[in-house]
Amino acid sequence: MNKKTKLSIVLFIILMVIGLLYIIPLMWILASSLRPAGSLYEYANPLTLRTFFPEKLTLENFIHIFTEEQFGVALGNSLLVAFAAILLGVVVNSMAGFSLAKFEFPGNKLIFGLILITFMVPFESIVIPLFLQVRRMGFINTYAALILPAVGNGLGIFMFKQFFEEIPDELLEAARVEGASWFKIFCQLVIPLSLPAVVTVIVMMFLFQWNALFWPLVATHSSKYEVVQVAIAAHRMTEETHWASLFSSAIAGSLPPMLLFFALQKYYVQGITRTGIK
């Protein structure tokens, strides 16, 4: 065995040991969600192969959260809120990014500076002030409260701006000479050229909305507006924690972002690392 092969094997072993820290918890959760609700505690101790491979596989825990615990409502709410924010968000943030990339007008530097500040201010740090603001404006406990604050996204604007800066001005000038309005140029020329940026922002905003806990927790209190993360957290907080439901809701709640992520990971990773490195 030559040196290179030996090193590969050592590397593989190291990576696998680390990898176990990832695989084992996930497998256990998956296995536990598929076993009959009662048998979980039975097989927790002592540790056996049965802990990971249940004798009986059942979907009852998944069915339970949809029929008895209205998890479907939470899923629906999260999907609604995510799509709405993304739709509005991609439109306004790309427009802003375009303006800052290509237009010069009085105040553009100031506006850009302010937008940079918002991007440096993480969302969670303003939850309390934002709550007070939205309450003042009168739309606490509505879908608008869950959607609107997330639409404007400094990081998204920044990403779009970086991307648009690479579109040659000559291309735009040519279109202008032909008499096209900026709006037309934007929709028909710029956006089609910018799909990687659009995809990155879509994934970013989706993950952000879908995974949000703190803001939805304070912005709404009626159960009809409950979103996925709040629903999952609520499970954990009850006296009699039903682990089975906890696991199934955690998995069900993690599927959409996982699927999205798997489908688009190439774009997403490219998008964030490209902007991060600059």
Add this chain to the structure above:
Amino acid sequence: MPLRLTGDEKMFRETKSGLAFVLPAFALLLTFKLWPIGVSIVESLMHTGITGTRTFVGLENYAYLFKADPVFWSSFKITLVYSLIINPLIVLIALGLALLLNTGMKFVKFFRTLYFLPSAISYAVVAVIWGVIFDPYYGLANSFLRFFNLKPQPYFSSPNQALLCIVFLVLWRSVGYWMMFYLAGLQGISEEIYEAASIDGAGRMQKLWRITIPLLKRTTAFILISNTAFNFLTFAPVYILTNGGPQGSTNLLMYESFKSAFVNLDMGRASAISTILLLIIFLISMIELKLTKTSFEY
């Protein structure tokens, strides 16, 4: 602030269109980000009396917090300790993983995706998963320990271990994500530099210290700054798993602020803590930026 490219790009002088395109997003950001911060700062300078009347009290809320509020102090200290533990660890582990994965072997792709996977899972779910695994009676962790005849641990029920458990689950979730940035950075370093160094007789460790790490400075700065800010705002694991306990050992500032606002209904105090957090984040970002900018040389 990140460098702004003042390129030779010819910009289009279009006031109407420029404003029209930028205003919707800007208006939203103004309304939902900038304005609330301003108001919050003002709010923190007010006191809400029992009758609901608000009076201007200047920096009294802050003075009170720092001088006469032991709960705040404790929370502040814990948040600092937490920050000092987690941020360097994230950087080190992310870098370590990236170095391990930068070898181009075929199986590397699988592990890369595996380590990155948890970042697609929300913090709430991650907290739930590890809360269950670290359950002292039925959790997987103690099951493993018992299997190997080791002593089962109290994890979240112990004031000594609870914070570390939170550190652990945050690391689990985030190192894979930041590792990607380091991987991108590593791939940007050309082979020739290493070859030249080899010719000069440089060993592995020297290459690491003298070439790799300095060239990754920008990435490290970015990761550190983003993380410092983000980790100061840790909320989900505390809310879901510990409620600040046991014995206040995990009472991070964001949670303390939340308690103030929604349990004690003391908006003044909550706003003050929120503003302090903002200031800390801002300061640390500025410092980290300055430190890494000045010593940055290719």
